[in-house]
Amino acid sequence: MKILKNIITIIAEIIILILAAIWFLRTKEEEPLIVMIGSGVFLIVSVLSKIFDKSQEPRPKVVFHKKKDFTMRSPLGYAPNNPEGIQAGIETPKKYWELSWSYTIEVRNNSSVTAYNNEIEYKNKPNRTELLGGIGKIQPIKPEDKFEFTFKLTQNVFETHIDADKYLKENAEKLLKDMKIIAKYSDEFGKNFTTEYNWITDNNEFK
Numbered sequence: 001m002k003i004l005k006n007i008i009t010i011i012a013e014i015i016i017l018i019l020a021a022i023w024f025l026r027t028k029e030e031e032p033l034i035v036m037i038g039s040g041v042f043l044i045v046s047v048l049s050k051i052f053d054k055s056q057e058p059r060p061k062v063v064f065h066k067k068k069d070f071t072m073r074s075p076l077g078y079a080p081n082n083p084e085g086i087q088a089g090i091e092t093p094k095k096y097w098e099l100s101w102s103y104t105i106e107v108r109n110n111s112s113v114t115a116y117n118n119e120i121e122y123k124n125k126p127n128r129t130e131l132l133g134g135i136g137k138i139q140p141i142k143p144e145d146k147f148e149f150t151f152k153l154t155q156n157v158f159e160t161h162i163d164a165d166k167y168l169k170e171n172a173e174k175l176l177k178d179m180k181i182i183a184k185y186s187d188e189f190g191k192n193f194t195t196e197y198n199w200i201t202d203n204n205e206f207k
Contacts, residue, residue, distance in 0.1 A: 060115035124178040
């Protein structure tokens with residue numbers, strides 16, 4: 001659509017330039033000359049912007065999207081300093097807990113151009129994370145392809161079950177707030193591109 005608008009603009013400026021030239025040749029007045037100069041300048045600018053506007057060139061666009069699968073709280077045992085004779089359902093003793101957050105990472109190529117030489121980096125990844133699945137470096141990502149990975153984050157806490165549930169609910173984004181996924185890839189001619197995925201905002205930035 002953007003290319004079509006630029007072409008229409010260039011054609012309109014050429015028509016204006018021709019009509020102004022005819023007007024000038026017939027009347028020799030100053031006004032058509034001013035119109036010719038102005039239209040000529042705009043025509044040159046439009047042509048140059050079309051030539052050097054790289055955003056119109058097709059490129060691969062590898063994109064990421066995360067989906068939360070589940071969270072899980074698993075007991076690892078009571079603390080040794082808890083009082084004896086704890087009454088179940090009445091008292092809330094502290095325990096050691098293993099907390100887990102599991103996500104599915106969806107990877108697609110949202111373009112008409114195949115992506116090659118793929119490298120995926122997880123920047124500022126918290127400790128105790130696990131990634132199941134991957135894309136081979138020489139495996140192309142075609143426009144219709146879809147890949148899914150499992151990303152799991154695990155933390156240990158020493159809390160009551162109430163506080164452990166609160167931690168499970170509130171701390172995933174805090175732990176993952178600085179993490180970004182960086183994808184580097186190229187087109188079939190070897191031109192390099194980058195996608196930077198923001199985990200918290202679920203947005204992809206193309207470079």
